[in-house]
Amino acid sequence: MFSFLTKRSRSxxxxxxxxxxxxxxxxxxxxxxxxxxxxRWARSRGLPRLAGHRxxxxxxxxxxxxxxxxxxxxxxxYAFSTENWKRPHEEVEGLMNLLVEYLRRELAELRREGVQVxxxxxxxxxxxxxxxxLERARKETAANKRLILNxxxxxxxxxxxxxxxxxxxxLVARGELDPxxxxxxxxxxxxxxxxxxxPDLLIRPSGEMRVSNFLLWQLAYTEFWVTDIYWPDFxxxxxxxxxxxxxQRERRFGGLKI
Ligand code: IPE
Ligand code: IPE
Ligand code: MG
Numbered sequence: 001m002f003s004f005l006t007k008r009s010r011s012x013x014x015x016x017x018x019x020x021x022x023x024x025x026x027x028x029x030x031x032x033x034x035x036x037x038x039x040r041w042a043r044s045r046g047l048p049r050l051a052g053h054r055x056x057x058x059x060x061x062x063x064x065x066x067x068x069x070x071x072x073x074x075x076x077x078y079a080f081s082t083e084n085w086k087r088p089h090e091e092v093e094g095l096m097n098l099l100v101e102y103l104r105r106e107l108a109e110l111r112r113e114g115v116q117v118x119x120x121x122x123x124x125x126x127x128x129x130x131x132x133x134l135e136r137a138r139k140e141t142a143a144n145k146r147l148i149l150n151x152x153x154x155x156x157x158x159x160x161x162x163x164x165x166x167x168x169x170x171l172v173a174r175g176e177l178d179p180x181x182x183x184x185x186x187x188x189x190x191x192x193x194x195x196x197x198x199p200d201l202l203i204r205p206s207g208e209m210r211v212s213n214f215l216l217w218q219l220a221y222t223e224f225w226v227t228d229i230y231w232p233d234f235x236x237x238x239x240x241x242x243x244x245x246x247x248q249r250e251r252r253f254g255g256l257k258i
Contacts, residue, residue, distance in 0.1 A: 019240070020244050022070065022240065022243055022244065022247070023247050024070070024071065026247050027070065027071060027072055027243065027247075028072065028199075028200030028201040028223075028243070028246055029072070029073050029074060029197055029200055030072075030073065030074040030075075030076065030196065030197050030198065030199045030200055030201075031067065031072055031074070031075050031076070031199065031200070031201050031202075031203065031239075032075075032076040032077070032078070032199035032201070032202045032203070032214070032215060032218075032219075032222070033063070033075070033076070033077045033078065033202075033203045033204075033205075034078045034202070034203070034204045034205070034208075034211075034212060034214055035056055035059070035060065035077055035078060035079060035205070035231045036078075036204060036205055036206045036208060036212075036230075036231055037052075037205050037206025037207075037229075037230030037231045037232070038052035038053045038055070038056040038230070038231055038232055039052050040052070040206060040230055041055060041056075041230035041231070041232040041233065042055075042232075044230075049091055050090075050091065050094040050095075050098075052230075052232055053094065053095055053098055054098060055232035056231045056232045057098060057102050058232070059231055059232055059233070059234045059235065060077060060102075061106065062235050062236055063075070063077075063234070063235075063236065063239055064110070064113075064115060064147070064149055065113070065236070066236035066239050066240075067147050067239075068113050068114065068115065068146055068147050070243075072147065073147065073148065074147070074148045074150065074196060074197070074199075075147060075148070075149050075150065076120070076150040076152060076193075076199060076215070077149070077150070077151060077152060078152045078155065078212075078214050079095075079099065079151050079152055079153050079155075080095060080099075080121075080152070080153045080154055080155070081152075081154075081155060081156055081212060081213055081214075082121075082122065082154055082155065082156030082158075082159050082213065083156065083212075083213065096126070096127050096129075096130050099130050099133070099151075099153070100129050100130055100133050103117075103133040103134065103136070103137050104133060107136070107137055107140060107141075110137070110141060110144075110149070111140060111141055111144065113146065113147075114144045114145060114146030114147065115141060115144055115146060115147045115148075115149050116141045116142065116143075116144040116145070116146075116147065116148045116149065117134075117137040117138055117141045117149050117151070118138060118148060118149065118150045118151070119134045119138070119150070119151045119152075119153050120150055120151070120152050120153070120155055120160075120192035120193060121152055121153045121154040121155030121156075121160075121192065122154045122155075122156075122159060122163070123153065123154065125154045126153060126154055130153070134151070134153075148196070150193070150196070152214070152215075155192075155214070156213045157211070157213045157214055157215055157216030157217065158213060158216065160191055160192055160216075160217070161191075161216065161217060163190075163192075164187060164190035164191055167190050168182060168186065168187070168190055187217070188217075191217060191218070193215070193218055198218040198219070198220065198221065198222060199215065199218060199219065199222045200222060200223060200246070201222065201223050201225060201242065201243070201246045202214075202215075202219060202222045202223070202224050202225065203225050203226075203227070203239070203242050204224070204225075204226045204227075205226075205227050205228075205229050205230060205231045205233075205234050205238075206227075206228065206229070206230050206231060207226065207227070207228040208226075209226060221251065221253050221254075223246055223249050223251065225242040225245055225246065227241075227242070
């Protein structure tokens with residue numbers, strides 16, 4: 001009897017500072033973040049855009065650690081889109097250098113913390129050094145189980161679908177797959193995220209209300225959480241707020257409330 005009362009009192013637990021305690025049993029399995037607002041953060045301080053990107057790396061470090069501490073299994077972060085090549089050459093180059101620097105500096109700690117590093121996107125389009133560091137990080141962390149950190153690089157939701165279509169069409173042309181066999185599961189298996197559950201929660205800092213070509217297929221039933229905070233200011237307490245909000249959501253997946 002009264003099990004609903006126990007449940008309610010559990011979800012109302014508060015921490016020492018008065019904020020609410022996370023319900024560890026209702027955490028999202030997969031959190032996705034569009035790491036946006038670095039440029040505006042820098043401009044608001046009279047700094048060059050690259051200083052914003054550099055500061056954004058510190059947010060990523062903090063959020064990865066929080067996910068490890070709280071037991072979130074998968075974190076996918078949008079770091080560079082297929083459209084971001086439109087930016088000035090120096091900014092693109094600066095971002096690629098930051099990626100290499102991040103992987104070199106963080107790899108030992110990521111390994112220690114049980115983080116498995118992966119990358120999704122058209123990785124062949126990245127500069128050689130970035131590809132090499134990603135491959136090294138992937139290999140050296142492949143056995144880790146605590147958190148899958150998926151870096152979306154040269155990633156576009158549309159190009160991901162184009163790539164999947166091409167691979168599926170090749171199988172059909174070779175007579176290895178019947179068009180009638182193509183279903184959602186088959187498509188899932190040809191996406192860069194094959195084998196991973198869809199994100200439960202998408203976080204977009206810096207106030208923009210759009211998906212900007214991120215995980216178009218996978219976000220079908222994802223809960224959105226937007227904040228005005230710029231990514232370089234985003235820290236684990238902001239993630240906690242997002243998770244607390246998420247825990248109040250009622251996910252219906254097109255069905256009815258049970
Ligand atoms: C996100 O920050 C980082 C990348 C897109 C690589 P922005 O650089 O887009 O920052 P804003 O949107 O200009 O503030
Ligand atoms: C999305 O941010 C891409 C990344 C954060 C890597 P953008 O800044 O590129 O997106 P738009 O241009 O505002 O839609
Ligand atoms: Mg932006």
